[in-house]
Every structure is written in C-alpha cells, then in structure tokens.
Amino acid sequence: MFQNNIVFVLIISLFFLLISCKEKSKHYTPTTTLIEGQIASSDSPVISLFGSEEIKAAIDPTGKFIIQAELEKAGFYSLGLSNHTIQLFIVPGDRISLTADQRTLQASVVFKGDHSKENNYLVVYENLKSTLQPQDFQTFFTQQEDEFIKAVEERTAVLNASQQDYQKKNGPFDEFFAEMISEEVAYDAAIMKMNYPVYFEYLMPDSNVVLSDTYDSFLQNLEIDSEDNLMVPAYKGFIMKYLEFKTKNDTSDHESTQNINRFNNISKLFQSENVKNLLYYTLLKEILETSINDASLLMDMYTEAQTNTKYKNEITTGFNSWSSLLKGKSAPDFECSAVNGKTVSLHNFTGKLIYIDIWATWCGPCLRELPYLENLQEKYKQREDIAFISISIDDDKAAWSTMVKEKDMKGIQLHANTEMHLKIVSDYLINGIPRFIIIDKSGNIWNANAPRPSSKEIIHEIDQALTI
Incomplete structure (x- = not known):
C-alpha cells in the first residue's frame, strides 16, 4: 500500500510538472497574427515588429499600417517606429489594433482587440516606470547598500501595486501575461541591484564599494537560465548583467x-x-x-x-x-584648428605616443572625464614622448573656445569643423562621445577605443604603449 501511494504521488507530480512546463513555454504552431493601426504625425515610412525576428511593414501617407506575421511564441514584443518603441503582449493568432500620435507616442497609444487590457496596462506600466526613474542618478547609486536596496524594493512595490490596482478596475489579466509582467518587474529590479557596485565605482572612482555577504541573495528566486524568458524584455538585459556581475570578482583590472x-x-x-x-x-x-x-x-x-x-x-x-x-594599422590623419587659429595635423606628432579625446562642451560624460584627464596629463608632464590631444566636435566653435580659455584646459586643444568632424567620425567609427584613442609613436593605431582617463586600466595601457 505504501509503495502504491509513492507511485501515485510520483505520477501526479510528473503530471503537474508536464502541465506547468507546457504552460510556461507557450509555444504554438506558427499562427497568423494581425496588428493594424494608425500613427498620427508619423515621419517614418516603416514600422517593425521585434520578437525572435524583425518583421517590417509600410506606413501609408495617412499613418495606417498592417503587420501580418506567422508567430509561434506568446510573450512580449515591441513595435519600432523611428527611434521610438511600443511594448505589447501577443499570443499567436491575436487580432490587435492601435492608434497613437508619434509626437507623444508612449502617452497616446491606445490598444483595442485581443489582449487590449494587457497591452493598455503596458502603456501604464512604461509611463509609471519612467516616473520612478532616479531623479538624481549619482545620489541614487552612491547610497549606502541598505538604503539603496530599500529604495529599489520600494520602487518594485509600487510597480507591483499598479498591477493589482489596474486589475481591480479592469478585471484580471491573462494568466500568462500576469506571470510575465511579474517576471519583468523582478528582472528589472535585479538589473538595478547588479548595477549598484558598477555605478558606485564609476561615480566614486576613488572609493571601493564593499558589498555584504548576503547582497546577491536577490538572485536566489530568479530563473537564471531560461529560454522561455527570452520573451521577457528585462530578462535579456538581466542575463548580460548577471554575466558581468559573476565575472567581475574573478578577473584582473585589465x-x-x-x-x-x-x-x-x-x-x-x-x-x-x-x-x-x-x-x-x-x-x-x-x-x-x-x-x-x-x-x-x-x-x-x-x-x-x-x-x-x-x-x-x-x-x-x-x-x-x-x-x-585594428592595432598596428595606420591611423587616419586629420587637420583641426587650434585656439590660435593654426592648423594642426596628426602627422605633426609622429615620434610621440598620442592620447586623443573626442569630446564636446555639451556632453556631460565628456566633462566628467576632464579632471581625470588633467590628472593624467600631470602624471606624464615630464615625458616629451607623449602628447594629449583633445578634439572638440562642437558646432559652436565659440562655445569651445570660451570653455578652453575659462577652464584653462591643458594639453593640445583642437576644434574640428563640420567637414573634419564628419571625417573623424567616419574614419574612427565614432558612434558616441567621449571617445578616446591611442596612436603609437609610428603613427599607427594602438587602441582605437582606449580606456577613459577615469578608468583603472588607463595608466597600464599608456605605460605599455610607451615601452614599445
């Protein structure tokens, strides 16, 4: 009798395990899904549906579009329009319609059709999440550990409460959606917690954050390795942060x-x-x-x-x-103007190691690097075989000249006109600033994307390049 009971329990357990696995995966045979809508004030001829693949559709002159896709996974997808995105929940076979104004996309979008309740909640969720973003980034990520954890958990509680409030007014969510939005909130909070030591050390480079032994306990209740969760947007960011978080303590500074x-x-x-x-x-x-x-x-x-x-x-x-x-390739030349109006070229510095800073007066991250750049220049001021060149890509040359003079900026200060600005960006594949580049004494690339002055590895990098 006892053995029969054990067998019965095992069979029941296996049954529920199989049911839960099937429910969790939410895979379907490819089923036609239709999304149609109208975007007012659209300046884009194309709209894209992003999931496992990108599916594009034309937007006509009146802003109307129709996306027809053969989907086999339920979960979160996104619509991409110019530089904007709209999150939406789709079950294969859904018929979804929406209206929005591109000028106020996230605030104006309204869904109708299948799972409109869930998709209209996603609009509420994204807007709420925006209001909960830290107003003072530096203060938020340099709090003491216990205060930071408290702040993140308070934010999470607000996001979870909004789900309950919405369902009280509009009825219960689709069961699978409810599970996925809860996971989205949990992974989003985990990302913030894993960012804490990284941002703390970036914002306070002279300090080392020491985490408590239980700091990573928030990971215990999360699925770390889950293919099904690839349909949860925050999970994709989570796995990259988890990889970084787990790797950070078993590497050198390099x-x-x-x-x-x-x-x-x-x-x-x-x-x-x-x-x-x-x-x-x-x-x-x-x-x-x-x-x-x-x-x-x-x-x-x-x-x-x-x-x-x-x-x-x-x-x-x-x-x-x-x-x-690549390292060893000939560095593309440039010609820029100095404060005194003289033209300066890269080849003028052959025989010297060159540390280049591509920056602009309006760039906050660029300005945060300036004190560290000055410290770097001070460290190597006795060496005649190194040159520090800062190239501004400001459209307003007067703003650059004024800042250089007012801040008494050291090193070789240059300005790139529009033509040279475009050439440098193209030659060095620059898609964001500040950007730092090291050119060796022979005029060849040493590191086309060198460490920042505030980084721990920059001195090692420069010293190594100077010995060649």
Missing part, C-alpha cells in the same frame, strides 16, 4: 582579461543554446564598440561557439568594418 573571462563564463553559467547564442552575440557586439583589439582575439572562439547564423554573420560583418582600426 579590460581585455575581463572580456575574455566574460566570454568563457557564458558556457559555464548558461546551458540553453538560445540564451548562450544571444549572450555571445550581445557581448561581441559590445566589445566591437569598445575594444576592437579584444574582438580580434575572440573572433575565432565566437564563430566556433555561435550556432545562430544571423548572429554569426552580423558580428562578422561588423568586425570586418572595424578591421581598418
């Missing part, structure tokens, strides 16, 4: 070592093939934009590990576009 360790840790921390593919892709995409030299070290490993053909081809194409900026 960025290249950290990048290699992050790559190697993907297969140690995750088993799902699709999760690993996304991580390999996202990591290499990041490294391509921050350290082409490191990317060159990892490309063979990447092509071997990556099983998603689209991801593999995209990174390979991106790497090839950066190949002209």
Whole structure:
C-alpha cells in the first residue's frame, strides 16, 4: 500500500510538472497574427515588429499600417517606429489594433482587440516606470547598500501595486501575461541591484564599494537560465548583467582579461543554446564598440561557439568594418584648428605616443572625464614622448573656445569643423562621445577605443604603449 501511494504521488507530480512546463513555454504552431493601426504625425515610412525576428511593414501617407506575421511564441514584443518603441503582449493568432500620435507616442497609444487590457496596462506600466526613474542618478547609486536596496524594493512595490490596482478596475489579466509582467518587474529590479557596485565605482572612482555577504541573495528566486524568458524584455538585459556581475570578482583590472573571462563564463553559467547564442552575440557586439583589439582575439572562439547564423554573420560583418582600426594599422590623419587659429595635423606628432579625446562642451560624460584627464596629463608632464590631444566636435566653435580659455584646459586643444568632424567620425567609427584613442609613436593605431582617463586600466595601457 505504501509503495502504491509513492507511485501515485510520483505520477501526479510528473503530471503537474508536464502541465506547468507546457504552460510556461507557450509555444504554438506558427499562427497568423494581425496588428493594424494608425500613427498620427508619423515621419517614418516603416514600422517593425521585434520578437525572435524583425518583421517590417509600410506606413501609408495617412499613418495606417498592417503587420501580418506567422508567430509561434506568446510573450512580449515591441513595435519600432523611428527611434521610438511600443511594448505589447501577443499570443499567436491575436487580432490587435492601435492608434497613437508619434509626437507623444508612449502617452497616446491606445490598444483595442485581443489582449487590449494587457497591452493598455503596458502603456501604464512604461509611463509609471519612467516616473520612478532616479531623479538624481549619482545620489541614487552612491547610497549606502541598505538604503539603496530599500529604495529599489520600494520602487518594485509600487510597480507591483499598479498591477493589482489596474486589475481591480479592469478585471484580471491573462494568466500568462500576469506571470510575465511579474517576471519583468523582478528582472528589472535585479538589473538595478547588479548595477549598484558598477555605478558606485564609476561615480566614486576613488572609493571601493564593499558589498555584504548576503547582497546577491536577490538572485536566489530568479530563473537564471531560461529560454522561455527570452520573451521577457528585462530578462535579456538581466542575463548580460548577471554575466558581468559573476565575472567581475574573478578577473584582473585589465579590460581585455575581463572580456575574455566574460566570454568563457557564458558556457559555464548558461546551458540553453538560445540564451548562450544571444549572450555571445550581445557581448561581441559590445566589445566591437569598445575594444576592437579584444574582438580580434575572440573572433575565432565566437564563430566556433555561435550556432545562430544571423548572429554569426552580423558580428562578422561588423568586425570586418572595424578591421581598418585594428592595432598596428595606420591611423587616419586629420587637420583641426587650434585656439590660435593654426592648423594642426596628426602627422605633426609622429615620434610621440598620442592620447586623443573626442569630446564636446555639451556632453556631460565628456566633462566628467576632464579632471581625470588633467590628472593624467600631470602624471606624464615630464615625458616629451607623449602628447594629449583633445578634439572638440562642437558646432559652436565659440562655445569651445570660451570653455578652453575659462577652464584653462591643458594639453593640445583642437576644434574640428563640420567637414573634419564628419571625417573623424567616419574614419574612427565614432558612434558616441567621449571617445578616446591611442596612436603609437609610428603613427599607427594602438587602441582605437582606449580606456577613459577615469578608468583603472588607463595608466597600464599608456605605460605599455610607451615601452614599445
């Protein structure tokens, strides 16, 4: 009798496990899904649906569009319009309609049709989340640990309460949506908590944050390796932060070592093939934009590990576009004007190591680096074989000249006119500032995306380049 009871319990447990697995995965045979709408004041001829793949549709002159897609996964998708996105929940087979004004997209969008309740809540959720963003970024991320955790948990409680309030007024959510939005909130909070030590050290570079032994306990109740959760937007950000969080304490200060360790840790921390593919892709995409030299070290490993053909081809194409900026390649020349009006070229400094800062007076992150750049210049002021060049890409040349004089900025201060600005951005593949570049004494690229002056590795990088 006892053995029969055990068998019965095991059968029942297995049954519920299979049911829960089926419910969790929410996979369907490909089913036609229709999304139609009208976007007022649209300046884009195309709208895209992003999920596992990108599906594009034309927007006619009146702002109307129709997207017809064969979908096989339920979950969160997004509509992309110019530089704007709209989150929406879709179950394959849904018929969804929406109206919005592109000028106030997130505030004006209204959904009708299948799962309109859930999708209209997502509008409320995104707007609420925006209002809960830290007003003072520095103060928020440099709080003491207990105060920071309290602030994040209070924010999470508000987001969770909004779900309950909305359902009281509008009826219960789809069960699967309710599960996914709860996971979205949880992963979003986890990202903030994993960002805490990173941002603390960035904002307080002279301090080292020491976390309590129980700080990472928030990870215990989260699914770390879950292919199904790739349909939860925050999960995609979470897995990258988790990789960084777990790698941070087992690497040296050198960025290249950290990048290699992050790559190697993907297969140690995750088993799902699709999760690993996304991580390999996202990591290499990041490294391509921050350290082409490191990317060159990892490309063979990447092509071997990556099983998603689209991801593999995209990174390979991106790497090839950066190949002209690999270490040892001839540095593209430029001609810029100094404060006194004289023209200065890169080749004027052959024989010296050059540390270049591409910046602008209106760029907050650029200005935060200035004190550290001055400290760096002071450290090497006795050396005649190094030059510090700052190139402003300000449209307003007078604003640049005024700031240089008022701040008594050291080093070689140059301004790039519109034509030279575009040339430098194109030659050095600059998609954001500040951008730092190291050119060796022979006029060749040493590091086309060098560490910032505030970084811990910059002195090691410069010292190493000076010894060559």
